[in-house]
Amino acid sequence: MSAFSGQKLDEIPAHVPPELVYEYDNARDPRMLEDPHARMRSIILEAPPIFFSPYNGGQWFVTRKKAIVDITMNPAVYSNAFLTSGQHAEEHAGENKDAQQGFMMLPIAADPPQHTAYRAPLNQPLSAKSVAGLEAAIRTMTNELIDKVLAAGRCDFFSEIAEPLPVTLFMKLAGMPTDRLAEFRHLATQATSATVDAATRAGVFKQIAGILAETIKARQEKREDDLISYLLDVKINGRNPTFQEMLGYSITLFLGGLETVVNALSFGVRHLARDQELQAKLRADPSLLPGAIEELLRLYGIASTVRQVMRDEVCHGVQFKKGDTVLLLLPAANYDDEAFPNPEQFILDRKEQHQTFNTGPHRCVGLNLARLEMRVFYQEWLKRVPPFRLDPEKKPQFMGGFNLAVTSLPLVWS
Amino acid sequence: MAKIKFIEADGKEHEVEAQEGRSVMQAAMDNLVPGIIAECGGFASCATCHGYIDEAWLKKLPPPDSVEEGMISCAFHVRPNSRLTCQIQVTPALDGLVVRLPVSQTSE
Numbered sequence: 240m241s242a243f244s245g246q247k248l249d250e251i252p253a254h255v256p257p258e259l260v261y262e263y264d265n266a267r268d269p270r271m272l273e274d275p276h277a278r279m280r281s282i283i284l285e286a287p288p289i290f291f292s293p294y295n296g297g298q299w300f301v302t303r304k305k306a307i308v309d310i311t312m313n314p315a316v317y318s319n320a321f322l323t324s325g326q327h328a329e330e331h332a333g334e335n336k337d338a339q340q341g342f343m344m345l346p347i348a349a350d351p352p353q354h355t356a357y358r359a360p361l362n363q364p365l366s367a368k369s370v371a372g373l374e375a376a377i378r379t380m381t382n383e384l385i386d387k388v389l390a391a392g393r394c395d396f397f398s399e400i401a402e403p404l405p406v407t408l409f410m411k412l413a414g415m416p417t418d419r420l421a422e423f424r425h426l427a428t429q430a431t432s433a434t435v436d437a438a439t440r441a442g443v444f445k446q447i448a449g450i451l452a453e454t455i456k457a458r459q460e461k462r463e464d465d466l467i468s469y470l471l472d473v474k475i476n477g478r479n480p481t482f483q484e485m486l487g488y489s490i491t492l493f494l495g496g497l498e499t500v501v502n503a504l505s506f507g508v509r510h511l512a513r514d515q516e517l518q519a520k521l522r523a524d525p526s527l528l529p530g531a532i533e534e535l536l537r538l539y540g541i542a543s544t545v546r547q548v549m550r551d552e553v554c555h556g557v558q559f560k561k562g563d564t565v566l567l568l569l570p571a572a573n574y575d576d577e578a579f580p581n582p583e584q585f586i587l588d589r590k591e592q593h594q595t596f597n598t599g600p601h602r603c604v605g606l607n608l609a610r611l612e613m614r615v616f617y618q619e620w621l622k623r624v625p626p627f628r629l630d631p632e633k634k635p636q637f638m639g640g641f642n643l644a645v646t647s648l649p650l651v652w653s
Numbered sequence: 654m655a656k657i658k659f660i661e662a663d664g665k666e667h668e669v670e671a672q673e674g675r676s677v678m679q680a681a682m683d684n685l686v687p688g689i690i691a692e693c694g695g696f697a698s699c700a701t702c703h704g705y706i707d708e709a710w711l712k713k714l715p716p717p718d719s720v721e722e723g724m725i726s727c728a729f730h731v732r733p734n735s736r737l738t739c740q741i742q743v744t745p746a747l748d749g750l751v752v753r754l755p756v757s758q759t760s761e
Contacts, residue, residue: 312694355696359720362698366727367759600696 248293254560261290263300265543265566266640275643276506276539279571280583289557298545298564299557302571304578304594306555310546310567311599314350317546317565319601322348342448344494345487351600358604360473361488364466367607373412377615380407385623393630396648397505400620402428405500408612409493414465415454423450427497444490451489455482466492496605498642499541500612503595505645506539507532507613508620510585512629512650517585522621530588532613537593538585540570541642544597569594570643627652655748659686659704662756671743677752678702678739688754695739697721700728701758702738707751714741730755 251260263282265271271278288303301307310317322344343349346357363369384403388394406424410417429443454467462468470480470488480488511518521527548563559565572594574582579591596603603609629635630649638644657680659667667687671680681689681702693699697720706714711734717725721740725731738752 355720358696358698359723363723363727366700366724368727368729598694600698602693602696602698604698606692 246296248297251291251293252297252560254558255291259287259290259557261286261292261300262294263290263292264294265292265300265568266295268639271639271643272637275637275639276570276574279540279568279643280574282568282571283574283576283582289555296564298566299559300566300568301554302568302575303555304572304575307567307569307572307594308598310554310565311597311601314354314600316549316552318350318549319348319354319546320350321547322545342444342490343483343487344491345484346604347491347601348487354600356475357484357488358600360470360475361604364469365604365608367611370608370611373408373608374611374615376411377404377408377612378619380404380411381616381619382623385619389623392653393649393651396508396650397501397645398647401501401504401508401645401648404504404616405496405612409496412465412496412608413451413454413467413489413492414458414463415450419450423447426450427493430494430497447493448486448490451486451493452482455485455489492605495603496608498644499603499605500609502541502642502644503536503539503609504613504616505648506541506643507535507617508627508650509629509635509645509648510535510538512627514585515626515628518621518626521617522626525618525621527587528614528617529610532610532617533593534585534587534589536595537573537579537589539643540573540593540595541644542595542597543567543569543641544601545641567597569597625652655743655745655750657743657747657750657752659688660751660753661688662754671747673743673745675743676739677704677741677743677747677750678737680743681738681752688758689738690758691739697724697737697740700724700737703728703731703735703758704738704752704754705732705734706736706741707753708734710747710750711736713746728755729757729759729761 268278270281282302286302289299289301289306291299301310346354346361349357381404384400388399394400403424406427407420410420410423426443426447430440430447458468458471467489470485472479521531544567546565546567548559548561548565550561552559573579576582579589596606627650630651633649635645636647638646654673655671657669657671657677659669659681667684669680669684669686671677676695678689678691678695682691690701692701717736717740721737724737725735728735
């Protein structure tokens with residue numbers, strides 16, 4: 240199968256049993272667009288645990304936590320090495336385009352042992368201890384954004400708060416000129432938009448890569464106190480990263496911290512807007528926020544990820560063939576009854592680890608930063624904004640693809 | 654097999670039967686020992702499986718590689734005898750190992 244070629248297969252591959260076919264288009268499914276996570280739960284209830292969908296070039300979907308954990312802990316059989324940002328762009332567009340010369344996103348597009356060498360330098364600067372140093376900056380940024388909307392008594396949370404926060408934070412973390420914020424935000428929006436055509440998106444990626452390249456070159460001349468400077472001097476198998484590798488890192492860091500956090504914040508705020516009791520509870524006792532954030536991350540997973548099967552393999556009773564593409568539907572796994580009793584309920588302090596950050600060697604390297612961003616954001620938002628609810632006149636809008644996303648979240652408060 | 658004793662910061666002890674071929678971290682997780690989080694699942698990526706190994710035992714273990722050393726510096730409450738338990742493989746020679754756990758894996 241040609242992964243994410245964008246076209247629906249005319250014929251189901253011979254090795255796929257008919258009873259395992261379930262027609263789910265993860266970019267366009269109408270029920271998903273109506274309410275993405277209700278759709279994830281319905282997939283657990285309606286579809287086989289591992290099913291094949293003929294849409295978008297045809298791929299397997301794995302929806303149960305145990306199977307996903309087993310797959311991600313087995314990179315020798317389930318490989319990442321085919322991923323490039325060009326292919327990500329195509330899948331997001333859902334259109335059939337010629338394979339683009341994509342950038343090898345690092346460390347995502349590597350398998351162990353190369354992956355281990357690429358991943359190691361990121362673990363330290365993104366450890367809990369290291370990102371704690373960003374807390375003050377996140378708080379300042381959050382408050383600047385709240386300042387702009389508070390008096391109005393309403394906002395589109397997505398475009399006015401959720402979107403700018405991670406972009407601004409990334410630029411600070413990476414060490415990019417904040418006077419180019421507006422330009423970068425615009426590019427970031429286009430890079431991740433579902434309505435932009437694939438050719439435009441490829442152009443946007445090139446522009447983003449161009450800006451990142453400028454910063455890398457500037458730091459090569461003079462180091463500053465930022466992540467790009469730090470990465471220039473790390474050792475990968477005994478030598479410093481090449482320019483291409485620096486680009487690979489930078490694009491991953493940029494995209495990784497962008498679509499994901501934007502949407503995690505948006506879905507979380509939407510939940511609170513619909514649950515005044517929980518909102519009040521958290522406002523009254525912010526010490527509950529870390530547990531609440533984990534449960535919101537479980538209920539509203541964002542990213543799914545993909546593996547390529549490297550040899551014929553039976554996975555939880557299903558025969559995969561070498562070359563098959565397997566999509567790990569992480570947001571659905573969070574509604575797996577076997578892993579999470581009463582999965583549709585918000586239960587503070589669940590013990591079980593959710594699948595939103597995935598498992599295995601590729602487990603999200605930014606999770607400490609994500610948690611910190613969310614904790615600081617909610618502390619300030621709940622402190623300063625009165626009880627808020629969804630705008631009854633304007634419904635939230637959603638989008639699919641590799642990531643479940645919000646595109647609009649109108650809120651009102653008194 | 655090896656008997657390993659985990660001692661939490663408050664003194665509570667947990668003695669487990671650790672399986673050869675698993676890591677010390679896995680022995681703790683398999684036996685639901687509190688005080689180890691193992692966020693990354695054993696890939697020396699998160700420093701939340703951190704434990705203190707008694708001096709006498711430290712000498713018997715292979716020393717940490719550079720990846721582990723780098724990650725130990727990201728842990729909280731680091732001491733000279735700090736190790737990442739996901740990087741220590743269980744062998745019969747570890748029978749009787751004592752691992753003390755820090756007061757927190759995630760904060761000061």
